[in-house]
Amino acid sequence: MMIDVHCHLTDDLLFTNLKDVLEEALESGVVALVTSGLGYEDCLKTLEISDNRRVYPSLGIMPYNLHGYDKVIELARKNRYRIVAIGEVGLDYSPWVDIEREFQKKVFVEFIELARELDLPLVTHSRSAGKYVLEILLENNVERVVMHAYDGSSSTVSRAVEKGYFFSIPPSIARSTQKQKLVRKIPLENLLLESDAPALSPNPGEVNKPSNIKISAEWISKLKSIPLDKVKETIMDNTLRIFEIKI
Numbered sequence: 001m002m003i004d005v006h007c008h009l010t011d012d013l014l015f016t017n018l019k020d021v022l023e024e025a026l027e028s029g030v031v032a033l034v035t036s037g038l039g040y041e042d043c044l045k046t047l048e049i050s051d052n053r054r055v056y057p058s059l060g061i062m063p064y065n066l067h068g069y070d071k072v073i074e075l076a077r078k079n080r081y082r083i084v085a086i087g088e089v090g091l092d093y094s095p096w097v098d099i100e101r102e103f104q105k106k107v108f109v110e111f112i113e114l115a116r117e118l119d120l121p122l123v124t125h126s127r128s129a130g131k132y133v134l135e136i137l138l139e140n141n142v143e144r145v146v147m148h149a150y151d152g153s154s155s156t157v158s159r160a161v162e163k164g165y166f167f168s169i170p171p172s173i174a175r176s177t178q179k180q181k182l183v184r185k186i187p188l189e190n191l192l193l194e195s196d197a198p199a200l201s202p203n204p205g206e207v208n209k210p211s212n213i214k215i216s217a218e219w220i221s222k223l224k225s226i227p228l229d230k231v232k233e234t235i236m237d238n239t240l241r242i243f244e245i246k247i
């Protein structure tokens with residue numbers, strides 16, 4: 001049994017054949033999924049497709065398109081008892097992003113405060129900004145964190161691990177030495193499985209699917225020399241604990 005802790009089921013690439021996507025996931029042992037809304041409209045759609053039995057909603061916004069972020073905050077407050085996390089939210093310092101870094105930080109801190117107010121875990125986006133996202137989280141003494149697809153160096157993660165932060169590992173680990181290094185460094189007790197579908201597929205250019213989190217599990221098992229069953233079992237415990245999901 002596995003749970004995909006981060007995907008985007010409302011993305012057209014998955015949404016147009018959602019029934020098949022969910023069926024294929026179930027056949028691969030994915031018993032539940034956390035789907036992440038990005039921006040107000042997408043968050044509404046995310047709530048609509050979530051049944052809180054297999055599909056759980058998380059509400060957030062991308063740091064490179066922060067339009068309407070205050071409406072996302074309001075929506076999260078209104079739906080506190082339906083959602084299982086805040087996010088993804090964070091920083092994106094990719095060269096093509098034209099949103100001021102100071103503004104990105106200001107909004108990120110607002111979402112940090114929201115997660116604290118609602119007592120929900122925070123799922124972070126940190127493209128080309130892993131180290132900075134971690135700094136802000138530690139400065140603000142955030143307790144419940146999922147670092148989604150962390151792209152920082154493995155040398156920066158010790159304090160996050162000490163603090164009990166989780167790192168969710170996407171199927172792109174199959175082609176990313178950075179993710180492989182990360183998995184070697186981080187204890188199994190701090191790892192989760194995510195697809196980030198339709199992004200971060202194991203093969204470049206392919207549409208990713210939640211069923212592919214089995215690839216992340218297999219890589220973790222191989223890199224850590226821990227039997228696959230034990231990997232899945234421990235990560236399932238981690239997941240149920242951080243998201244307070246009951247299966």
Ligand SMILES: [Zn+2]
Pocket residue numbers: 006007008036088196
């Ligand atoms: Zn994502």
